[in-house]
Amino acid sequence: MKFIIELAIKNIKGRGRRSSALVLLTALLSASLFGGTVTVRSLQNGLRSYEARLGADIIVTPWEAVKEGKLESILIQGAPGYFYMEDSLLEEIRQIEGVDAISPQFYLSSASSGCCDTLVQIIGFDPDTDFSVQPWIRESYSQSLGDGDVIVGWNIRVPENRHFRFYNVDCTVVARLDKTGTGLDSAIYANMNTIKQMMESADDIGFTYFKDVDVKKAVSSILVNVKEGYDTGKIVSEINRLSKDVSATSTKDMVSSVADGLSGISKLVGILIVFTWILGTAILVVSFAMMVNERVSELAALRNIGGSKAMLSGILIAEAVIVSFTGGAVGTALTGLVIITFADTLKNSIGLPLLLSGSGYITIMVICSILVSVAVCAVTSSVCAFRITSKDTGLILREGK
């Protein structure tokens, strides 16, 4: 066995260019399998995280926000935005039969001087009624959020003095949330009193965010939970009938529109993986067949000096396994490095929630990708080895073919 491996390594070294080409090809195969699978899985994780973070059955926003896609921009891409409506609708929605819980939210975009050298989304919630934000804030911060306290999303670095100032309102960072893979990672969370103070201060300074809405009565969205057994679609219609200036959207519809985008990308990635593998395997088969034909005299000579059929097959398979293992390891290592480091860039460019899987899943995928590459190469080379060892070696040497 040791002799077979040593001979295989010498053969690989002796044919440096051919071996490098095969390493590159198997690296490409394992990279496509590993990269494609991890990307699709990360998009699925992002979708699940997005669904979990919405935390309500219905979201009511001003019509203008729906028309311009502002809510989705905030929730998925983390693009700062704001839109306001009067809070008088709160009571009217609460009266609708089937409404279980209701809570307002407030969206405010920071001025660039406030923090972070760029605009930041500030999201305010009412701690007494909130059922959407607080459950997952509690995963990182168990106490209640006091006035002037803020919690930052994963994408925002906490300054050393843990201090931010928005619209002349001083805030203290009390916690940083875990990564969700959604736009909510780029937001700062405050309670209703803190954000109301910021909104009033912004209005006083002269920011024209509120247009004709009274800043004291302004809310950005109303989250609604529906009682069990009631039809969400019916309640959405009832809310939409209350005012032509607002729009109620079922969160299921919001999730399904993201899921549609995800399914398109998943299909495309799947097709690319299949195409790469078909092409790659075909090239491997041709390469191994050509390699064996080229070495037919060498193998026949080995057979004639006492090498068994099993030994010849062993040499060819060992060469294929060493080359494919090296290629697989290089391919997955490079792809892993690129995917892990460029995950946020990828998320921004495709505009979909993306949350990388944990190290356990990635490790399993690394092993699987390398194993599949090794298996394909081993099978291909063993077929070629069977073909050559079944021929009469004496005839090959005599005829030279």
Next chain:
Amino acid sequence: MKNKKFVPGITDIVLIVVSLGYLVLLNTVFITCGPKDDGSFMVCQWAWRSLVVLAVILVTLSIVHAFVPGNELRLGISIGIFTVAIASAVLPDNIIPLCMMNTMKCHTHTKPGNLVFSVLIAVASAVDIAVRIRKLTVKAVKQQEEI
């Protein structure tokens, strides 16, 4: 005296190509956030400028590495390349801070791009170091046997 024909090794080519690619991409794709409205630069600018200096050093060392004779010299230069590559991998965000939002260009382009290229250069130089040490060891054993 017979002039030796220059034949670059695989690691020479890899080091030159990757470090040149690193320098070019650092100045085109992996650039940091632009100036603020008031014309001043954000903190990430200083990290980027330091990276450009390190990239220039890496390109210079890689070219010198390909042309100098002798395994001893090449080993020394490879150790230098490895050290500079590790320094450039850890520099942004650890030694010189980047901007405060993870969504900004310095976090989404400069930091990951720099990490990928620094690791590639570090791996290539580590392979070169291993090859040079092996060659020097074989040479030393042969000399010992001759004595």
